[in-house]
Amino acid sequence: MHVHKEVTRWLTAGAVVTAAALALAACAGAPANDAAGGIGGVGPSTLTEPTEPITITYAGAAYAADQIQPVIDAFHKAHPNITVEYESVPFDDFNSVLAARLTNASDAIDVFDVDMPRTDAYVARGWLADLTPTFPALAQSVDPGSLEAATVDDKVVTMPYQTSSNILYYNKTLLDAAGIATPTTDPAARLTWETVTEDAAKAQKAGAQYGLVFDQIDRYYQLEPLAISAGGGPGASGDGNLTPEVANAGWLKAFTWYGSLFEDGLSPRGVAVAETPNLFAAGQTAYFVGGPWWGTQFTGETDLDFGVTAFPSFEGGEASTPTGGWSLGLNPNASADKASAAAIFMQFMGLDDGGYAQYLSALAVPPSNLEGSAKFYEAETFKDPRFAGVVDLIKSELANTSTLRLQTVGYVEFEDIMTRAFDDIINGTDATQALSGAEKDLTEAWAKFQ
Amino acid sequence: MSTAIRAGGRRHTGRSRRDLAAGAAFLAPTIALIIVLRVAPALAAVGASTKSGLPGSLAAPTFVGADVFARLFAKESFWESVRQTLVFNILVNPIQIALALALAVLLTRRLPASGLWRTLIFLPSAVPLAGSTIVWGIALRPDGPVNGALEILGLPAQPWFTSPDQVVFSMIVLASWIGIGYWMMFLIAGINDIPPVYFEAARIDGAGALRTFFSVTIPMLRRPLLFVLVADTVANFVLFAPVQILTSGGPEGNSNFLMYDIFHKSYELSDPYEASAELVVLLVIMVAIVAVQFRLLRTPEGEE
Incomplete structure (x- = not known):
């Protein structure tokens, strides 16, 4: 009886542990494949319409x-x-x-x-x-x-x-309430982040729930231009762009500023990327950094009085826009x-x-x-009066200021590590600590590509 | 006399064989599934942990022996992950089991509408994990309803999942809300299985509620308690969805538990080799802890 019980007990425990833990093994199992690395093959050189479905x-x-x-x-x-x-x-x-x-x-x-x-x-x-x-x-x-x-x-x-390109949306009602002049769509009259921060704080005092919200709140796509405009470069240099540079003076300046938006309550913490456009669509946000694709949603809100202006840059820094x-x-x-x-x-x-x-x-x-x-550019969305001027603005940005994201074989790891660093900065970690940590992680992760 | 015994013995052996054959037939599908779905992938993982290749590459990996482990053990982030996994489990398991046990004892008393209370407490574990994770994620947002309630009570708002100091605690709250009701049900069944004579005897001997609890309930509950302890520990070691949905291992890597890190490395960074090595480490830790739990709750020799 005793032995029986002992065995049952071990069997139960064994089964539970194996079942749960080995379910993970199924996830982590190695792929079996013997195709070669590098460009994996050549596409067809003539396109023939199939005769069979x-x-x-x-x-x-x-x-x-x-x-x-x-x-x-x-x-x-x-x-x-x-x-x-x-x-x-x-x-x-x-x-x-x-x-x-x-x-x-x-x-x-x-x-x-x-x-x-x-x-x-x-x-x-x-x-x-x-x-x-x-x-x-x-x-x-x-x-x-x-x-x-x-x-x-x-x-x-x-x-x-x-x-793609990005623009700065503003809520005209909230800006008017704070006595802030309406910006124009002229890329030459590009606002600085310094001005936008000040005005966002004013708008918030005058009743806006949030001053300034980035659509892709923790993604390198939208945040890279901040570092470039602050003189910090795209994040890596050297052979194959595999020497990380995300903790230099430019990056620190850009992300100390970015962290302060959340510290000062201009931007909300704990909000997922998918939720940010709704904050602007609901009329609660003074400034919203986003792609023109949100125009479809925003023009659908008949009560939302908004306009657009160029993606800002730091005072004295070069203009750079996501693309x-x-x-x-x-x-x-x-x-x-x-x-x-x-x-x-x-x-x-x-x-x-x-x-x-x-x-x-x-x-x-x-x-x-x-x-x-x-x-x-003939599309219906662009004919909405609130969206006036956006076509010329996008054309100009694509021709003059758009910056491709870092081109490197280590991009997947780069984006992953930077997203974590941005999340920490949003949540209050000091930018110096987060970025030097990211630089260390990048060196570690990229070692296999050297 | 001796013939009778031998005859009985033979009859017994014959029946045992038939029993064994029947048992094996019933168990065969399960065992086959366990081998195909569990054991084989586990061995594959051990095999994969000795190989290495460029992340996601379609090229065949090369055999590198213990190099993957050496590389893994040299990473500070790996040890942080081990530490946070252990911290989380050392806190969450005793808390969950103590609360589940307390509720089980309470709800086996003659309380008015105890069925209703049981259902309400059990209900969260019937909600899909991803669903309750999202609800808690919204509830504990810095500008969410929980902080709203705290402010009404004159208490300061808390950062919850967004703070490196509170993220583990917030995970414990979430996991316990789901887990306690579930484990409570096993313990209630266990308590109801205890023959009432023991409680009567204790009452006649003049034992108080506390004494009865420690001298009757706990010893008689040893087997369901062991099951709950082991199953809960395993469940919490492989807790994954809330990390994936809410924190992605942050802030500052404090919720980067091993289970999530394994998924992250295998799929998001396409490095199944290091993920497999980490999985082997997680298995070793879990087996060690479960072995200790078995020793602690072992039935004394000869006692039923």
Whole structure:
């Protein structure tokens, strides 16, 4: 009896521990694959329309399924033999989903969104096929920033389809209540962060719940221009951009200021990226830094009296604005038939008749395609009087001040470590401590790429 | 006499064999699943921890022996993660079990509407973990309702999940809100299983409530208590969703528990090799702690 009990007890405990702990093992199990690293293969050099029906899988993080549906419908109409299955993946999970789907199942995903700054890292991982022979006319068809982002070692590895810029939104009602003059859309009359901070505090005293909120509150995409404007550079230098530089005087200046926004209550702590635009849409926020794509939501709020002005810079610092967007990558392990069908889809998205943008109704981000972006600026959203002047402003920023994110094979680790550092700064950690900690973590994480 | 014994013995052996065969047949599907879904991946993880490759690379990894462990052990951030995992578990497990036990004892007394109280206390564990995490994340926001209530009472607002000093405490609150009701149910079942004669005997002997609790309830509850202790410890060691959803391991890495760090390295940083090594470390820690718990609650020899 005693032995029996002892055994049962050990079995129970053993089962519980194994069950729970080994469930994790399933997560952490190593992928088995023997494809080579670097650029993972070459895309098809001629595009032939399939004669038999074929289905390809497209994993995307840029658009929700219902937003992209009109584009997919238009594609199905033009290419009836190809069916595109769209799988929408939340941005925060996208990297991990791609890692699992590309490494564990050789042809689970055929074509996928590539966040532009991750291009180098994805090439090093062998996730991208060489598309140079597939799209020879790309260079003449897209804007120079997008082309740069799609090119690694003189080879085209992605099809860029969308770029971006940022602007400063203001709530006119709240500014008026505080007696602050309305800014203009002229990029030459760009405000300084110093002025905006002062005015945001005034607006808050006059009744605004929040003075100044960044849309992508802890993301390098929107915060890199702060460091550049303060003279701190993009965050790394040297061979392959693998020597971290995130704790120099410029970075300290920029992020001491950024931390003070939260310390002084101008920006809220503990708010997720997805929630920030609602704070402006609800009319509670005086200034909101964000992309023009929020214009669709904001113009939909009939009571919201807002305007836009250029993305500010620090006093005496250079003007710098966020840019970059999404490209499409081709899974090098896709079968020849699927690769060919996927390439036809990529061409449709990025090149044919100006690309995908013409089929979207709610788009407010410029496509990479030059012909497409000319049409894009005719969109309904830009005709709202509150959005007046925004088209010329975006064109000017894209031509003059836009700064691509750091291009390095270690970008995934870079973005991860910087997001944590920004979160700590938001939550009150001293910028010096957070940034020098990040610099140390980066050195440690990048050692494997040296 | 001796023939009878031998005959009985043979009959017994025959029945045992049949029992064994039946038992094995019933257990076979479970054991097969455990091997395929649990044991095999665990061995794969041990294997992966001896290999290394560029993060996310499709190239075959190279065998590096104990190098991955050496690299892991040289990282300050890894030891911080181990320390925070242990701190969290040393606090959360006793707190949860003490409260679950207290509630179980209270709710097995003749209280009015005790079924209602049990249901209310159990309810949080029926809510999906991600759901309660989001609700607590909003409740404990610096400008959220909990701080609003504190301010009404004239108390200062707290930073909760956004402070490196309070994040572990906030995780304990969240995990306990979910866990206590669940573990309480096992202990209530255990208490109801204790034959009432023991309580009557204690009453006749003039034992007070405290004495009865320590001399009757606790010893008679040893087996369900051991189960709860082990299962709760394991559950808290692998607590993951609240970290992933609310803090991503921050602020200042103070909620970067091993379980989250393993996921983070394996998926977000695409380094399954170091993640596997860390998983092996987590397993060793858990097995060691569970072994200690077994020793502490071992039934004295010969006693049923």
